[in-house]
Amino acid sequence: xxxxxxxxxxxxxxxxxxxxxxxxxxxxxxxxxxxxxxxxxxxxxxxxxxxxxxxxxxxxxxxxxxxxxxxxxxxxxxxxxxxxxxxxxxxxxxxxxxxxxxxxxxxxxxxxxxxxxxxxxxxxxxxxxxxxxxxxxxxxxxxxxxxxxxxxxxxxxxxxxxxxxxxxxxxxxxxxxxxxxxxxxxxxxxxxxxxxxxxxxxxxxxxxxxxxxxxxxxxxxxxxxxxxxxxxxxxxxxxxxxxxxxxxxxxxxxxxxxxxxxxxxxxxxxxxxxxxxxxxxxxxxxxxxxxxxxxxxxxxxxxxxxxxxxxxxxxxxxxxxxxx
Amino acid sequence: xxxxxxxxxxxxxxxxxxxxxxxxxxxxxxxxxxxxxxxxxxxxxxxxxxxxxxxxxxxxxxxxxxxxxxxxxxxxxxxxxxxxxxxxxxxxxxxxxxxxxxxxxxxxxxxxxxxxxxxxxxxxxxxxxxxxxxxxxxxxxxxxxxxxxxxxxxxxxxxxxxxxxxxxxxxxxxxxxxxxxxxxxxxxxxxxxxxxxxxxxxxxxxxxxxxxxxxxxxxxxxxxxxxxxx
Numbered sequence: 001x002x003x004x005x006x007x008x009x010x011x012x013x014x015x016x017x018x019x020x021x022x023x024x025x026x027x028x029x030x031x032x033x034x035x036x037x038x039x040x041x042x043x044x045x046x047x048x049x050x051x052x053x054x055x056x057x058x059x060x061x062x063x064x065x066x067x068x069x070x071x072x073x074x075x076x077x078x079x080x081x082x083x084x085x086x087x088x089x090x091x092x093x094x095x096x097x098x099x100x101x102x103x104x105x106x107x108x109x110x111x112x113x114x115x116x117x118x119x120x121x122x123x124x125x126x127x128x129x130x131x132x133x134x135x136x137x138x139x140x141x142x143x144x145x146x147x148x149x150x151x152x153x154x155x156x157x158x159x160x161x162x163x164x165x166x167x168x169x170x171x172x173x174x175x176x177x178x179x180x181x182x183x184x185x186x187x188x189x190x191x192x193x194x195x196x197x198x199x200x201x202x203x204x205x206x207x208x209x210x211x212x213x214x215x216x217x218x219x220x221x222x223x224x225x226x227x228x229x230x231x232x233x234x235x236x237x238x239x240x241x242x243x244x245x246x247x248x249x250x251x252x253x254x255x256x257x258x259x260x261x262x263x264x265x266x267x268x269x270x271x272x273x274x275x276x277x278x279x280x281x282x283x284x285x286x287x288x289x290x291x292x293x294x295x296x297x298x299x300x301x302x303x304x305x306x307x308x309x310x311x312x313x314x315x316x317x318x319x320x321x322x323x324x
Numbered sequence: 325x326x327x328x329x330x331x332x333x334x335x336x337x338x339x340x341x342x343x344x345x346x347x348x349x350x351x352x353x354x355x356x357x358x359x360x361x362x363x364x365x366x367x368x369x370x371x372x373x374x375x376x377x378x379x380x381x382x383x384x385x386x387x388x389x390x391x392x393x394x395x396x397x398x399x400x401x402x403x404x405x406x407x408x409x410x411x412x413x414x415x416x417x418x419x420x421x422x423x424x425x426x427x428x429x430x431x432x433x434x435x436x437x438x439x440x441x442x443x444x445x446x447x448x449x450x451x452x453x454x455x456x457x458x459x460x461x462x463x464x465x466x467x468x469x470x471x472x473x474x475x476x477x478x479x480x481x482x483x484x485x486x487x488x489x490x491x492x493x494x495x496x497x498x499x500x501x502x503x504x505x506x507x508x509x510x511x512x513x514x515x516x517x518x519x520x521x522x523x524x525x526x527x528x529x530x531x532x533x534x535x536x537x538x539x540x541x542x543x544x545x546x547x548x549x550x551x552x553x554x
Binding site: 210214 | 378381383402403406407408410411412414416418420422423424427428431432455468471475
């Protein structure tokens with residue numbers, strides 16, 4: 001499929017899913033009523049429940065996928081991603097500190113703690129990555145970081161009050177269904193800004209795939225590119241983790257899915273395709289969360305994503321081997 | 325292809341190279357590299373050839389001393405200015421880039437005619453639509469040479485460009501490099517594989533980095549004698 005065909009298919013797929021997600025649910029709503037009667041149950045369900053959920057899924061899917069692509073390019077490592085490098089764990093740590101110590105300052109407190117935690121972890125990874133030659137070492141470092149942070153979170157949990165703990169456990173399962181409308185819109189806006197910012201850097205990112213020294217010799221400003229990538233991935237992974245919980249697989253798997261579906265590798269095309277695919281898959285995964293539960297119980301998002309994502313990554317690996 | 329600018333003087337002033345201030349690679353030295361042709365740097369493993377190449381290209385900061393291009397401090401230049409002055413070719417070709425050869429070369433924004441001509445120059449005219457990752461190391465290295473040429477800089481620095489190549493690919497690359505060095509470009513080349521250059525008119529200077537520090541060698545001596553001095 002050409003990039004144009006693929007993006008057309010994905011856009012239609014996203015649009016159809018958005019309509020179905022808004023229309024389908026345990027309560028059937030009348031769209032005309034929802035529009036004309038702002039105080040009706042119909043309006044409440046549409047604008048306070050389903051619309052924020054759909055927008056959150058689109059923002060989280062595309063944002064995490066973009067973070068994954070940027071990290072894979074920056075570290076020259078196909079297995080990099082926000083969860084693999086411990087960035088999501090860092091965000092979780094921030095959230096755990098705020099939630100479990102009772103310093104809960106509402107959405108903004110949780111969100112800033114997650115962004116801060118994610119960025120600090122990414123800075124730490126960047127700092128040590130200079131010392132590491134092989135790509136496996138970096139991944140193992142990220143994994144160890146996740147373990148240590150996970151242990152600290154467990155310690156916090158052991159000390160935490162009952163209701164704070166319950167809140168944290170639910171948050172850890174991941175969901176697109178918790179954000180209020182204004183937060184969902186803000187997330188989507190941040191993804192769009194990141195898209196615009198990174199689209200000015202697609203030549204730099206392409207050059208970076210040739211090796212960091214070669215890229216710098218071609219006039220790529222390493223510091224500027226690094227700041228852009230840390231800024232974007234830290235903010236995106238942080239805010240998405242705060243709102244949706246530590247979402248698994250999307251960041252790592254989506255760029256590979258794009259590589260499988262399209263022959264294009266230049267970032268000019270990879271970035272938009274990754275963003276569209278991320279949104280499409282997140283909406284698809286949310287059916288798994290919404291459909292099984294009748295009363296809004298549902299399956300945890302991370303369980304659905306792992307069931308979907310695990311086999312997908314293995315399939316990508318198999319296809320790659322057979323095509324080579 | 326003629327280069328529009330002549331190679332400027334590269335001055336090394338009390339230069340000390342290395343990664344770690346506690347273990348510098350050499351005693352301070354000063355020298356100037358000037359003029360077109362091949363400037364060969366030889367030395368044992370770990371003597372600091374690659375470090376010198378990177379330092380001269382502004383890809384690494386020296387521990388002490390400074391490098392000047394055209395009388396201007398390299399440390400004060402921007403990434404873009406460095407990219408306009410000197411092209412760099414690493415010893416290993418990129419192995420993880422999925423870009424097509426045409427996309428790699430188009431990063432330098434050449435005209436299609438110039439791009440195709442340069443690719444022909446390195447013997448890769450049929451690779452335009454191939455992925456870099458599908459080429460052999462030797463082929464990929466030649467694409468990287470074409471890319472460096474398209475940067476159209478007065479200087480090129482090459483860090484052991486033949487290190488990972490088999491014998492036929494080496495010979496082919498050396499022949500291309502010798503041909504290029506006649507077009508007015510200045511090339512600084514670190515290599516172990518220098519016997520090919522012995523007695524060639526294209527050789528502008530030979531220097532050794534080693535136990536004796538940085539020293540100029542006689543370029544008309546046999547290559548075996550150079551080896552003894554590093």
